Amino acid sequence: RFVTSIMSMFVRIKRDKRTYFIHANPDDSILRLKHELMKTETDKVPEEMRILTSERPLEDHDVLKDCGVENNQVLFLVFKDEDNNWEEVSVFKPVYACTEEDGNVKLPQSLVSYLDDLKPRNNS
Numbered sequence: 001r002f003v004t005s006i007m008s009m010f011v012r013i014k015r016d017k018r019t020y021f022i023h024a025n026p027d028d029s030i031l032r033l034k035h036e037l038m039k040t041e042t043d044k045v046p047e048e049m050r051i052l053t054s055e056r057p058l059e060d061h062d063v064l065k066d067c068g069v070e071n072n073q074v075l076f077l078v079f080k081d082e083d084n085n086w087e088e089v090s091v092f093k094p095v096y097a098c099t100e101e102d103g104n105v106k107l108p109q110s111l112v113s114y115l116d117d118l119k120p121r122n123n124s
Helices: 030-038 109-118
Strands: 009-015 018-024 049-052 073-079
Touching: 009 030, 018 030, 030 049
Parallel strands: 009 073
Antiparallel strands: 009 018, 049 073
């Protein structure tokens, strides 16, 4: 029976309103992920990209398994700006995904009414 020691995985890399799904192996480097991103419509080179976990930026030589990156984990992508500084992490979060911790987001009344209409009615 053939058994492989390397399990393939996917990582999700988010930037603004985009999510890139990258097929990877635990032994892959961050540089390899950047090269996969270059195959998309981005016009950036690896030196202009930074990939981060929620805790820290990752270096090109870092290996996914050594950084604790697991299957289906979300990573973040930023680019260098015109002043050669790294952008802030920016990920689009739709209103319906916001929580009270996000600053007591008020839903539009039309959405509240729609959601109320979906609730089961007690006919007693």
